[in-house]
Amino acid sequence: xxxxxxxxxxxxxxxxxxxxxxxxxxxxxxxxxxxxxxxxxxxxxxxxxxxxxxxxxxxxxxxxxxxxxxxxxxxxxxxxxxxxxxxxxxxxxxxxxxxxxxxxxxxxxxxxx
Amino acid sequence: xxxxxxxxxxxxxxxxxxxxxxxxxxxxxxxxxxxxxxxxxxxxxxxxxxxxxxxxxxxxxxxxxxxxxxxxxxxxxxxxxxxxxxxxxxxxxxxxxxxxxxxxxxxxxxxxxx
Numbered sequence: 001x002x003x004x005x006x007x008x009x010x011x012x013x014x015x016x017x018x019x020x021x022x023x024x025x026x027x028x029x030x031x032x033x034x035x036x037x038x039x040x041x042x043x044x045x046x047x048x049x050x051x052x053x054x055x056x057x058x059x060x061x062x063x064x065x066x067x068x069x070x071x072x073x074x075x076x077x078x079x080x081x082x083x084x085x086x087x088x089x090x091x092x093x094x095x096x097x098x099x100x101x102x103x104x105x106x107x108x109x110x111x112x113x
Numbered sequence: 114x115x116x117x118x119x120x121x122x123x124x125x126x127x128x129x130x131x132x133x134x135x136x137x138x139x140x141x142x143x144x145x146x147x148x149x150x151x152x153x154x155x156x157x158x159x160x161x162x163x164x165x166x167x168x169x170x171x172x173x174x175x176x177x178x179x180x181x182x183x184x185x186x187x188x189x190x191x192x193x194x195x196x197x198x199x200x201x202x203x204x205x206x207x208x209x210x211x212x213x214x215x216x217x218x219x220x221x222x223x224x225x226x227x
Contacts, residue, residue: 006156031213033214035217041219041220042203042220043157043203043217045214045216048214050213058214059214059216090157092156092157094213099145099162099164101162102157102159102215103159104149104156104157104158105156106154106155106156107155107156109154
């Protein structure tokens with residue numbers, strides 16, 4: 001069982017609010033990722049990090065930002081949420097091996113009214 | 114760039130019947146290939162992976178997949194479907210130039226008919 005945790009699991013907020021989705025892992029993985037998932041669509045990589053103080057934008061442009069101050073923690077922030085941000089956000093981490101798999105959290109489902 | 118195509122966004126099979134979920138990939142270097150399963154309101158869980166060892170890979174819950182380079186395919190199969198197999202299945206590829214980012218397909222929703 002993967003030791004990667006996301007909070008909140010579900011969040012309903014109004015337009016213009018600032019939100020932070022938390023992601024923590026206890027496996028000591030350097031590599032962490034945020035994917036955005038919409039129904040019937042593939043997972044889109046929006047951010048990734050290969051270690052502390054390292055963050056990169058993914059393949060899908062996103063208005064969210066991330067930080068990596070500690071190895072185990074990779075939060076995602078939206079400064080001003082909009083209805084177009086309504087989606088499921090999945091956090092994942094990966095060990096050192098290039099052949100290693102991603103371990104996923106259970107996701108944070110965000111609804112912006 | 115690497116990519117994955119999953120044929121069939123929805124697949125229905127009867128309980129006890131063969132499950133076949135199709136995945137074709139594109140990669141400029143020998144790929145690493147993965148199948149993940151997602152149950153409702155949960156994250157993704159690894160079913161199996163191919164990393165250039167045996168071409169027939171066995172995973173959890175009785176699933177297996179065969180890597181066919183000539184067909185650029187990595188189809189997922191299970192001889193006998195169970196009701197608990199109902200879920201969304203994602204194929205993924207990594208490997209381009211040491212790229213450690215996974216590229217996912219659009220997923221196949223598997224429904225099991227009692």
